[in-house]
Amino acid sequence: MLPVPTTCPFCACGCGLYLLANKDGLVGVAPSETHPVSLGRLCARGWSAHEAALWGKRLTHPLINRKGTLEPVSWTEALDHVTGCFEKLVAAGKPVGVLGSVRATNEENYLAGKLARAGFSTNNLDLSYHSVCGPLLRGLEEVCGDFAPSISLNDIESSQTILLVEGDLAGTHPRAASAVMAAVERGAYLVTVTHTATQMSRLASLLLPAKPGNEGEVIDGLLAAVLQLHLEDQASLAGRCEGYDTLRGNFEAIKVTAEMRQAAEHIARAARATFLIPPLSGEGPPGRREVAALASLAAITGHLEKPGSGLLPLVSRNNVRGACDMGISPDRFPGFRPLDDLEAQRRLQDLWGKEPPLASGLDAESMLKTVSGLIVVADDPPAVLPQGQQALAALGTIEFLVVLDAFLTPTAQTAHVVLPIASWAETEGTVTSMEGRVQRLRVATDPPGEARAGWQVLAELCARFGAGASYASAADVLQEAGRGAPRYALAHQGEDRWGGTGLAKGTNGRKFRLSVADVPTPDRAAGSHVLVRDGAYDWGRDPLVSYSPILSRDFQSERKLFPKGFIEMCKHDADEIGVHPGRPVRLTSAQGSAVVPSRVRTDLQPGVLLVPFALRDHLAEVFGNHSVTAVKLEQA
Amino acid sequence: MVFTLAKDGATKWLAKLLEAGEVIAPVRGPCGDVIFSTLRSPTQVLWDFENPLHPPKQYVLPQTDPLIRIKRDGQRHEVEPIYDDAPRTLFNLRSCDVQGIAFLTRMQEAEPADASYLRRARNLTLISLACATPCPAGFCVCTDSGPFLHKGYDLQLTDLGGNFFVDVGSEKGEAAIARAPELFRQATEAETAKRQTLEAEAKTRFGPETCHFGSAMRRISTRRVPEALWEKMGDWCLECGGCNFVCPTCYCFSVKDLGRNGTWVRCRLWDSCQYPAFTSRLRGTIRGRSARSG
Numbered sequence: 024m025l026p027v028p029t030t031c032p033f034c035a036c037g038c039g040l041y042l043l044a045n046k047d048g049l050v051g052v053a054p055s056e057t058h059p060v061s062l063g064r065l066c067a068r069g070w071s072a073h074e075a076a077l078w079g080k081r082l083t084h085p086l087i088n089r090k091g092t093l094e095p096v097s098w099t100e101a102l103d104h105v106t107g108c109f110e111k112l113v114a115a116g117k118p119v120g121v122l123g124s125v126r127a128t129n130e131e132n133y134l135a136g137k138l139a140r141a142g143f144s145t146n147n148l149d150l151s152y153h154s155v156c157g158p159l160l161r162g163l164e165e166v167c168g169d170f171a172p173s174i175s176l177n178d179i180e181s182s183q184t185i186l187l188v189e190g191d192l193a194g195t196h197p198r199a200a201s202a203v204m205a206a207v208e209r210g211a212y213l214v215t216v217t218h219t220a221t222q223m224s225r226l227a228s229l230l231l232p233a234k235p236g237n238e239g240e241v242i243d244g245l246l247a248a249v250l251q252l253h254l255e256d257q258a259s260l261a262g263r264c265e266g267y268d269t270l271r272g273n274f275e276a277i278k279v280t281a282e283m284r285q286a287a288e289h290i291a292r293a294a295r296a297t298f299l300i301p302p303l304s305g306e307g308p309p310g311r312r313e314v315a316a317l318a319s320l321a322a323i324t325g326h327l328e329k330p331g332s333g334l335l336p337l338v339s340r341n342n343v344r345g346a347c348d349m350g351i352s353p354d355r356f357p358g359f360r361p362l363d364d365l366e367a368q369r370r371l372q373d374l375w376g377k378e379p380p381l382a383s384g385l386d387a388e389s390m391l392k393t394v395s396g397l398i399v400v401a402d403d404p405p406a407v408l409p410q411g412q413q414a415l416a417a418l419g420t421i422e423f424l425v426v427l428d429a430f431l432t433p434t435a436q437t438a439h440v441v442l443p444i445a446s447w448a449e450t451e452g453t454v455t456s457m458e459g460r461v462q463r464l465r466v467a468t469d470p471p472g473e474a475r476a477g478w479q480v481l482a483e484l485c486a487r488f489g490a491g492a493s494y495a496s497a498a499d500v501l502q503e504a505g506r507g508a509p510r511y512a513l514a515h516q517g518e519d520r521w522g523g524t525g526l527a528k529g530t531n532g533r534k535f536r537l538s539v540a541d542v543p544t545p546d547r548a549a550g551s552h553v554l555v556r557d558g559a560y561d562w563g564r565d566p567l568v569s570y571s572p573i574l575s576r577d578f579q580s581e582r583k584l585f586p587k588g589f590i591e592m593c594k595h596d597a598d599e600i601g602v603h604p605g606r607p608v609r610l611t612s613a614q615g616s617a618v619v620p621s622r623v624r625t626d627l628q629p630g631v632l633l634v635p636f637a638l639r640d641h642l643a644e645v646f647g648n649h650s651v652t653a654v655k656l657e658q659a
Numbered sequence: 660m661v662f663t664l665a666k667d668g669a670t671k672w673l674a675k676l677l678e679a680g681e682v683i684a685p686v687r688g689p690c691g692d693v694i695f696s697t698l699r700s701p702t703q704v705l706w707d708f709e710n711p712l713h714p715p716k717q718y719v720l721p722q723t724d725p726l727i728r729i730k731r732d733g734q735r736h737e738v739e740p741i742y743d744d745a746p747r748t749l750f751n752l753r754s755c756d757v758q759g760i761a762f763l764t765r766m767q768e769a770e771p772a773d774a775s776y777l778r779r780a781r782n783l784t785l786i787s788l789a790c791a792t793p794c795p796a797g798f799c800v801c802t803d804s805g806p807f808l809h810k811g812y813d814l815q816l817t818d819l820g821g822n823f824f825v826d827v828g829s830e831k832g833e834a835a836i837a838r839a840p841e842l843f844r845q846a847t848e849a850e851t852a853k854r855q856t857l858e859a860e861a862k863t864r865f866g867p868e869t870c871h872f873g874s875a876m877r878r879i880s881t882r883r884v885p886e887a888l889w890e891k892m893g894d895w896c897l898e899c900g901g902c903n904f905v906c907p908t909c910y911c912f913s914v915k916d917l918g919r920n921g922t923w924v925r926c927r928l929w930d931s932c933q934y935p936a937f938t939s940r941l942r943g944t945i946r947g948r949s950a951r952s953g
Contacts (some may be wrong), residue, residue: 024683024697024717028690037931041694043717050720050927053713054901057691063712066899074928077723197897204895225894520689572915573928576936597838 027467028521030454032075032447032567033068035338036060036176037200037456039521040069042448042467049448049468050072059522060176060460066197071573073448076468079570080431082443084471093441098473105398105440106487108423112396113143117422119396120147122387123351125340126567127401127477128452128464129514130500131444132342132349133507134481135400136357139384140350141375142488145181146362147394150351151404151414154388156338159300160347162314163336166322168533170347170359171526173299173333175458180205181331182213184293186245186286188238188317190303190448190557193222196337199299212293216241220626229286235555235631236651238303239313246270246320246539247277248284254291256325259535264322266537273539288469291324295331302339308654315539322535338457340565345455348508348526353384357507374506375490391417398484401444401477404433406565409504409556409650411640427480429470430566444477445470447567451497452478453514455526461514461521550655552596554610554645557633578637588633588641590622591654593627600658607659616649618659632656660833661846661854662825664816668842669823673701673750675838680746683718685711698750706818710753714907718749718847719760719780722904722929726775729916729923741924742775748784748835751816754805755797761811762802766910766921774925784831786814791857793864800871807859817854824854900931911937 026041026575027191039058043051052072056063065072085101086093088173096104112119121139123132139148160170179185179202193200200223207213207226215227216238224230233241238332249255262269279287298321300314318327318334326332338344350357360367362381371379385393387404391414405415418424418437426438429446444450449470455461470476478497485491494500505511514524568574589609602608603625609616610632619634619641627633632654634642646652664672676682676876684704688694693708695715730737747748749760764780767773790797790806799805808815813832817824824846827833846854878884903909913930916923930937 026688026694026696028688039690041688041692043722047725049723051717054905055688055690055692056712056729065901066897067931070900070904070931078915193897197899200897222894275922457722571931573913573934576913576934580936 024052027465028055029448029461029465029467030523030551031061031065031069031072031479032341032454033072034196034198035341035343036196036455037454037458037460037462037523038069038198039462040065040072042073044467045634049077049236050584053522054403057521060198060456064201068165068568068574072240073461074571074573075567076429076446076448078572079429079446079547079566081429081446081471081474082431082435082441083383084443085473085640086438086441086443087441093436093438098475100489101440101442102483105425105442105484108439109396110586112423117395118145118147118385118393119143120145120149120390120394120398121387121524122390122399122402122404123148123150123346124351124400124402125150125152125343126447126449127342127345127346128454128497129342129345129461129511131477131481131527132346132351132450133357133402133504134478134485135398136350137375137490137614138481138485138488140371140379141377141490142485144377144380146353146380146382147390148351148354148384149387149390150343150346151387151402151407152340152343152346153352153386154408156343158311159314159336159338161332162311163318165311165315165538166318166535167327167334168536170336170460171344172335172406173327173528174331174335176202178331178333179203179297179299179335180209182211182293182295182297183207183632184214184289184296185299186214186216186290186296186317186320187227187301188216188242188303188313189221189223189299189301191219191221192215192299192301192337195302195339199301199335200335203429203653206297208263214289218628218631228601229282229289231282231286232628234628235303235447235553236444239310239316241283242313242316243274243277243319244279244283245287245290246316247274248279249320249324250275251279252284252287252291254287255323256291256356259325259328260323260445262613263328264535264537267323270319270323270537270539272508290320290326290509293332295325295329296321296326297332298326298334299337300334301337311449312539318535319537319539322537327535336457342454343562344457344459345453345461348455348510348527349504350508358509359489370507371507388414391421395422396425397421397423398427399434399438400427400481401429403428403434403566409639409646411643413643427477428566429474430570432566443470443472443474443481444480445474449474450476450478453501453523456523459526459528460523461511461526471554478510484596507572511525550630550653551652552630552656553656554590554594554612554632554634554642554654556636556639557591582638585620585638587619588634589622590632590642591622591627592632593629594623594625595629596632597623598620600656602658609656609659610642610645611657612645612647612652614649614652615644617642617645660827661851662827662836662843663819663846663850664823664825665842666822668839670701671817672839672842673698673704676748676750676835677701679838680748682748682750683715684750685752686786695749695752704751706751706788710755712905714756714759714905716751716754716756716759716763716907718747719783720763720776720910720929723809724775724927725917725924726914726927727925731921740775742778744778744782746782746784748786749789750784750786754787754790754808754815755799755802756907757785757808757811758802758804760785760797762908763910784813784835785811786816786832786835789815789817789861791818791861793861794847795866797865798927799867800862800865801869801873810839817857817858817950819853824850849887895935898933900933903933905931905932913937
């Protein structure tokens with residue numbers, strides 16, 4: 024067996040690991056003690072990472088849908104069919120688009136963006152995961168001017184105070200949780216804001232309970248406490264912060280608790296403080312407004328400037344940052360630059376030899392409903408978009424759907440043409456961790472059948488639509504991407520380094536805009552309980568997890584035990600309506616009603632009802648378009 | 660039987676062993692890690708190294724281990740066992756890892772014996788490197804697994820400075836010497852005495868952690884661990900399963916079928932009793948400890 028160093032494909036922490044392979048393929052995983060992020064450790068997902076490429080329903084041949092059946096064809100036939108159909112759609116003036124992915128490499132995402140913008144002259148280009156992480160990135164950008172974090176995972180360990188607004192950090196990001204634990208062991212003051220008695224909250228010095236969807240009230244309270252106690256960092260206020268007077272006007276009068284004052288003092292007085300923003304319940308991170316408030320709190324207490332202090336957003340999926348940096352967005356060019364950024368326009372024009380489209384495109388959700396032709400690169404929108412099965416139905420109505428994937432996902436099953444590409448264990452390329460490490464994936468084994476590296480297939484498609492270039496390797500693509508996204512200009516030089524090339528940290532010299540909107544009034548009119556999707560440690564139907572026998576076992580056994588889904592509540596709520604564990608309950612919101620079995624958990628607050636993200640479709644009517652909703656709970 | 664091998668002879672011997680089959684040894688990995696890997700050249704092998712975190716048990720018990728091939732033939736199923744009979748040598752593994760494999764073999768030999776494992780183990784030659792200096796936090800002396808061994812190995816090498824002292828533990832060990840007998844000579848009494856001295860000195864070099872390990876074992880076996888400590892340890896556990904995977908003796912596993920082109924391969928997979936669904940525990944998961952009911 025030969026150990027092949029590569030990067031973990033799951034969350035965005037960016038751990039390094041070795042894939043072990045013999046002549047028959049992948050055999051296992053080994054940790055790396057020298058990798059600067061993982062330091063010899065791996066989480067449960069990392070330890071089973073090889074299964075993610077070995078076990079899935081792998082695609083081995085190009086497929087064309089003929090009378091409802093996907094039939095194997097040659098690469099030439101499949102690519103000719105794609106070219107012909109898209110040329111007809113474009114000639115007829117019909118809208119087309121491209122979906123990139125958090126599962127795809129930087130090189131694949133860059134070429135997906137090039138295909139849309141230079142090939143089809145459209146900004147109909149998105150990432151379905153933007154529906155989840157978009158508010159986080161935009162909230163950070165609003166205040167800091169950039170979503171790139173100013174600290175790394177290793178900085179957490181030396182923090183004196185940590186503010187953690189979490190769903191279940193230990194489940195979603197064990198690597199970050201281990202850093203928080205190390206800091207607590209060294210005496211750090213941990214403040215958690217959560218609605219569940221999580222593992223981190225048991226280690227916390229101070230617990231600030233929050234109802235799902237109302238985490239913002241606690242963050243607002245902390246901001247108000249800092250203002251009322253005059254704990255602002257005067258040097259930061261004078262030098263770097265804009266909009267302080269408005270912030271003060273909006274927040275100073277808010278009522279704060281003694282615990283909030285206590286937390287505010289610890290945050291303000293720490294020489295090094297970390298503000299961690301992992302996913303909340305419902306898989307998603309906090310909303311744009313809450314993130315802006317949190318960033319403003321960090322800014323006025325000086326922690327966006329102090330060395331070793333800062334904000335660290337943590338997203339669930341692997342290459343969110345890379346996909347954004349490659350411009351997979353309907354309103355951002357590579358470098359995550361706005362479409363009206365003249366410098367970005369000029370760079371792309373020089374690079375592609377044609378003017379990039381300047382009108383905003385459609386986002387992922389709108390594309391599913393609107394476009395006639397869609398190319399999906401390693402994405403499965405029904406597994407990611409909150410609408411779930413509705414997204415799958417929308418995909419079925421698209422006139423011509425092309426899917427490039429390593430796995431036969433539900434999206435691929437709906438496609439007119441399926442192009443098999445190598446999985447993360449079989450391709451060259453890079454991914455970018457949330458803290459900004461551009462790290463290599465390496466070929467540990469050959470892709471199955473006739474599957475090809477994704478960047479090669481996309482380069483061929485680009486060439487067929489007039490956006491060709493000669494790439495001998497994935498590194499050539501990264502080099503070109505570095506000319507479009509200047510932060511990546513040197514990435515190709517350092518990609519052999521274990522731990523990758525570190526991109527520039529955020530907040531370099533920019534003014535912080537303290538632009539938090541008015542305090543919203545929570546709507547609790549429709550019922551006494553709050554229903555929320557519980558995304559913690561539930562990767563739902565992500566193919567990397569759902570096909571891995573060890574990783575998918577918990578989800579699968581839950582689906583078998585509860586084919587009609589379930590909700591979870593505390594014992595107090597169950598007793599109040601006289602329902603026994605396992606019996607059905609009726610939930611009624613302003614949007615609709617549903618009857619589902621119930622389970623009891625001892626770590627929930629009264630009034631909080633959770634539904635696993637993967638089982639959200641059973642409550643689609645109750646949620647409507649909301650991620651958190653007030654409901655009436657009664658015995659069915 | 661005891662021999663010595665000159666240090667410059669070791670590379671020539673390894674070249675002979677490589678001709679006979681796969682040789683696995685600790686090497687400096689591409690990213691600086693010490694890691695067990697199939698040797699491509701005799702010069703890759705490390706002689707002075709700290710034992711890697713990841714043990715070599717995967718060479719007898721692979722993380723994904725194909726056991727049976729199942730083919731469908733009309734209404735019938737053809738089932739054939741998959742055996743890995745390739746001759747392999749595990750070279751320069753440390754005493755603890757030798758004992759780890761010995762323990763695994765003892766478990767797999769128990770009825771019903773595991774033929775797949777045993778074939779692989781029988782074709783594996785273990786050439787260990789005794790530890791004259793124990794690991795900083797080593798505790799092998801408490802578990803009868805080092806720093807020197809008296810059984811379990813096929814050959815045990817001890818670095819005497821200018822040459823290696825070679826303890827022979829089995830016929831497989833003799834066969835490994837027979838690949839290049841001209842490189843070995845009978846050990847002198849002085850060399851034997853030096854090896855015994857190194858072993859005696861090594862036993863005195865354990866740090867205070869070793870005492871803690873012994874004390875912890877006594878407390879656990881006599882049930883004198885306060886409940887609050889288990890609770891605290893639960894709070895610090897991230898349920899990664901790493902304790903199972905890096906333990907040289909753990910063999911927690913699941914069985915799952917891998918489908919490929921109309922054929923199914925039944926595989927044994929490393930698994931962890933720390934994972935929630937591996938064993939349903941009355942009190943829920945270690946990490947969550949929050950019993951769900953209903």
